[in-house]
Amino acid sequence: MRLIDVAREAGLSKTTISAALNGTGRLSDDVRAHARETAFRMGYRPNATARLLRAGHARLIGFAVREYVDKPWAYTELPYFTRLANASADVALEHGHALVLLPNHAPREEWADLPLDAICVVDPEVDDPLVEDFLAAGIPVVTDRRVEGRAGGYWVETDYAAAVREVLDHLAGQGARDIALVMAASDALYTRNALLAQADWSARHDIRTRVVQVDTPGYASNLEAIGDLLAPGPGEGPDALFVLTEVSPPLVLEVARRHGHRVPDDLLLVCASEDGLAEHTAPPVTTLSVQPNLIADAGIRLLVEVLDQGLTDPRGVEVPTRLEIRKSSQRAPA
Amino acid sequence: MRLIDVAREAGLSKTTISAALNGTGRLSDDVRAHARETAFRMGYRPNATARLLRAGHARLIGFAVREYVDKPWAYTELPYFTRLANASADVALEHGHALVLLPNHAPREEWADLPLDAICVVDPEVDDPLVEDFLAAGIPVVTDRRVEGRAGGYWVETDYAAAVREVLDHLAGQGARDIALVMAASDALYTRNALLAQADWSARHDIRTRVVQVDTPGYASNLEAIGDLLAPGPGEGPDALFVLTEVSPPLVLEVARRHGHRVPDDLLLVCASEDGLAEHTAPPVTTLSVQPNLIADAGIRLLVEVLDQGLTDPRGVEVPTRLEIRKSSQRAPA
DNA sequence: TTGAAAGCGGTACCAC
DNA sequence: GTGGTACCGCTTTCAA
Numbered sequence: 001m002r003l004i005d006v007a008r009e010a011g012l013s014k015t016t017i018s019a020a021l022n023g024t025g026r027l028s029d030d031v032r033a034h035a036r037e038t039a040f041r042m043g044y045r046p047n048a049t050a051r052l053l054r055a056g057h058a059r060l061i062g063f064a065v066r067e068y069v070d071k072p073w074a075y076t077e078l079p080y081f082t083r084l085a086n087a088s089a090d091v092a093l094e095h096g097h098a099l100v101l102l103p104n105h106a107p108r109e110e111w112a113d114l115p116l117d118a119i120c121v122v123d124p125e126v127d128d129p130l131v132e133d134f135l136a137a138g139i140p141v142v143t144d145r146r147v148e149g150r151a152g153g154y155w156v157e158t159d160y161a162a163a164v165r166e167v168l169d170h171l172a173g174q175g176a177r178d179i180a181l182v183m184a185a186s187d188a189l190y191t192r193n194a195l196l197a198q199a200d201w202s203a204r205h206d207i208r209t210r211v212v213q214v215d216t217p218g219y220a221s222n223l224e225a226i227g228d229l230l231a232p233g234p235g236e237g238p239d240a241l242f243v244l245t246e247v248s249p250p251l252v253l254e255v256a257r258r259h260g261h262r263v264p265d266d267l268l269l270v271c272a273s274e275d276g277l278a279e280h281t282a283p284p285v286t287t288l289s290v291q292p293n294l295i296a297d298a299g300i301r302l303l304v305e306v307l308d309q310g311l312t313d314p315r316g317v318e319v320p321t322r323l324e325i326r327k328s329s330q331r332a333p334a
Numbered sequence: 335m336r337l338i339d340v341a342r343e344a345g346l347s348k349t350t351i352s353a354a355l356n357g358t359g360r361l362s363d364d365v366r367a368h369a370r371e372t373a374f375r376m377g378y379r380p381n382a383t384a385r386l387l388r389a390g391h392a393r394l395i396g397f398a399v400r401e402y403v404d405k406p407w408a409y410t411e412l413p414y415f416t417r418l419a420n421a422s423a424d425v426a427l428e429h430g431h432a433l434v435l436l437p438n439h440a441p442r443e444e445w446a447d448l449p450l451d452a453i454c455v456v457d458p459e460v461d462d463p464l465v466e467d468f469l470a471a472g473i474p475v476v477t478d479r480r481v482e483g484r485a486g487g488y489w490v491e492t493d494y495a496a497a498v499r500e501v502l503d504h505l506a507g508q509g510a511r512d513i514a515l516v517m518a519a520s521d522a523l524y525t526r527n528a529l530l531a532q533a534d535w536s537a538r539h540d541i542r543t544r545v546v547q548v549d550t551p552g553y554a555s556n557l558e559a560i561g562d563l564l565a566p567g568p569g570e571g572p573d574a575l576f577v578l579t580e581v582s583p584p585l586v587l588e589v590a591r592r593h594g595h596r597v598p599d600d601l602l603l604v605c606a607s608e609d610g611l612a613e614h615t616a617p618p619v620t621t622l623s624v625q626p627n628l629i630a631d632a633g634i635r636l637l638v639e640v641l642d643q644g645l646t647d648p649r650g651v652e653v654p655t656r657l658e659i660r661k662s663s664q665r666a667p668a
Numbered sequence: 669t670t671g672a673a674a675g676c677g678g679t680a681c682c683a684c
Numbered sequence: 685g686t687g688g689t690a691c692c693g694c695t696t697t698c699a700a
Contacts, residue, residue, distance in 0.1 A: 250584035
């Protein structure tokens with residue numbers, strides 16, 4: 001069922017049918033109506049691929065998550081990634097593009113045949129071959145974190161240093177005297193920035209801060225590290241906990257409870273998390289969100305600008321974090 | 335940068351370059367090497383859209399979630415959907431197809447231009463216009479639940495009746511005398527099947543079962559219903575709880591705890607959930623999984639068969655559920 | 669107002 | 685072995 005078939009049936013040329021259906025050209029009302037009616041009656045659907053070839057773009061944006069490539073840890077557990085994927089799909093569609101999921105373990109050839117106009121790479125590795133490949137192909141790439149030393153591409157950045165300062169200030173304001181930070185052991189830029197911010201803050205305040213870095217990603221290893229921190233019990237260990245790795249807030253609460261801590265009385269708690277569960281727990285948990293919806297919006301917007309307006313110079317956008325203060329980090333009722 | 339450019343540069347025809355790059359045709363080793371070297375040197379990338387037009391397919395499968403269309407409740411909270419999406423993307427890619435995310439609130443024209451070969455519709459509505467539209471366009475559709483009275487399409491089905499029986503048997507075996515089931519208030523086939531199974535099981539056993547149906551989707555309404563059930567406290571309300579709506583296991587545990595129930599001593603608990611958190615809670619929660627990975631596998635496999643082998647008669651596949659028994663539903667240690 | 673023809677960028681048939 | 689050419693299905697220019 002092609003345009004030419006409809007044309008034959010209607011006794012018109014395919015040019016005319018095309019114009020009639022697309023609302024272009026200068027056609028008499030009669031002809032336009034007749035063409036449309038015939039196409040509709042025959043159940044005609046234009047071939048999308050042919051239109052795209054003609055148009056010169058596919059309006060398709062790839063989406064790949066690179067963290068934990070080849071690791072057993074399933075990133076789908078983490079709300080950050082699913083939030084980001086869905087928000088990206090939404091924003092992309094608002095701009096007339098659709099999002100194509102690229103599973104992280106697929107070899108390059110698998111996606112070489114996809115007509116992608118651009119691609120989002122979440123948590124790229126250093127010198128990520130996927131990124132380099134698309135850059136080399138002249139396809140715009142946006143990442144959710146700036147990678148030092150990369151020549152091209154676009155990025156969206158989170159100001160972790162400011163976030164760390166904000167959380168530490170908040171905890172200090174609530175009376176914390178000994179704050180523990182749980183972070184991932186990585187040499188990524190944002191980890192280093194967070195560490196520098198903590199060291200700097202610590203130097204300016206008369207409040208103890210300690211950092212625990214967790215090697216292995218995943219709930220189990222993080223919860224274990226938190227358990228070790230809290231094992232001494234109330235009054236002995238830290239009196240405030242800031243979990244920067246994304247761990248499920250209810251599970252953190254449970255570990256605290258298991259070791260006899262009452263939140264927030266004995267232990268103030270802030271979790272970096274995108275998990276909606278945080279507001280349903282008892283007590284509700286204060287969360288630091290990197291706002292994946294804003295990241296998605298900024299990232300897709302960058303790509304769309306490049307695609308539609310042909311901008312080419314690499315550049316980045318900074319997105320603010322958001323501290324949602326709930327009972328778990330408040331000594332005095334709000 | 336097109337094939338013809340490479341051809342000119344190499345002093346060959348575009349046919350030859352194409353054959354050289356694709357490993358087809360009968361070319362001398364020298365020519366093939368020269369063609370490849372030239373293409374590589376020039377950084378040539380074939381235009382995916384053009385290849386697809388020629389090939390007659392795009393190897394793209396759409397993925398749409400229809401439950402909660404136009405509702406404030408964000409389906410991305412539910413692990414079932416994200417698991418299904420990711421598993422589908424994986425399986426699709428294994429079969430040489432990529433998955434395109436279609437946000438549920440987009441109007442039809444938005445995706446009409448996507449060169450989709452097939453589409454997965456998760457939780458379709460009755461007479462879902464999206465499904466009807468693709469069916470009318472002759473594009474294969476697979477749904478994760480059979481819809482009564484639909485003419486075409488393919489579906490993957492879960493045997494909820496068997497699952498309900500299995501869970502009730504398990505709870506009875508652990509000494510439950512008064513089992514409460516929390517379900518969604520829907521007239522979908524699977525809800526009705528679950529209800530029938532419960533009624534039938536109840537008639538054959540001397541154990542009380544009660545059903546609570548929750549109108550509004552979302553954590554809040556379900557947790558409220560569970561709270562109402564458990565409010566009488568230990569010894570008064572049901573001594574076993576089977577939550578068939580997908581609610582986060584840690585939150586259910588918390589509600590039980592709040593009302594003074596100890597799990598599993600006072601209250602046996604089984605949750606239908608795909609949430610990996612269930613095994614990390616204290617106690618770990620017994621879950622009934624509908625196995626989204628198997629659903630994805632079966633669904634994509636159906637579509638790929640249709641696409642590759644041109645099968646057309648509608649048919650379905652049944653996928654088993656999996657009861658993961660953990661401490662929350664065991665009176666005696668395992 | 670309508671339609672013929674030239675592409676979009678490849679692939680594949682068939683003649684040389 | 686190699687290359688001319690038709691064609692995938694649609695849009696667009698331009699001539700009639």
